[in-house]
Amino acid sequence: MSVTKFxxxxxxxxxxxEDRRQQILIYACGSCNHKEKADSNIVYWKQIQQPGEDESLLPQDLTSETTLPRTKNVRCALCNYREAVFFQAKARGEEGMSLVFICCNSNCGHRWQERPVAHHAEH
Structure with missing residues (x-):
C-alpha cells in the first residue's frame, strides 16, 4: 500500500x-533540500489485470494513466519514440515478472516486454 510522506x-x-547514481528510490521535498531513502521500491500499486486474463482486456490508453511510471530511457522498436509507461506483469510462459512498456507516441502505442525481473531479498 502506498503511504503519503511529509x-x-x-x-x-x-x-x-530516482537516485540514478545510487540506483535507489528516494523521497525528496520540493521546497527544501530534504531527501530520504525509501523503505520500499513500491510507490503505488494498482492491479489492472487479473492473473490469467487476456492482455487485450487491458484499458486501451494506459499512456494517459497518471499512476503508471514513465521513462525516457527506452526506444520504441516501431517508431523510435523515447518515452514509454511501464508496469510489471507475469510473462507468458515464465515463472517471474517482466516489465511491460507502452510507447507514449499517440500514433504508435506499441507494447513490448523486457526479460523477467529477478526478485531479490532485501537486507
Missing part, C-alpha cells in the same frame, strides 16, 4: 524520485 523539516509533501 518532510520532517518543512511539512511539505515528499515526492518519489
Amino acid at each position: 518532510c520532517p523539516e518543512c511539512n511539505n509533501l515528499l515526492y518519489p524520485r
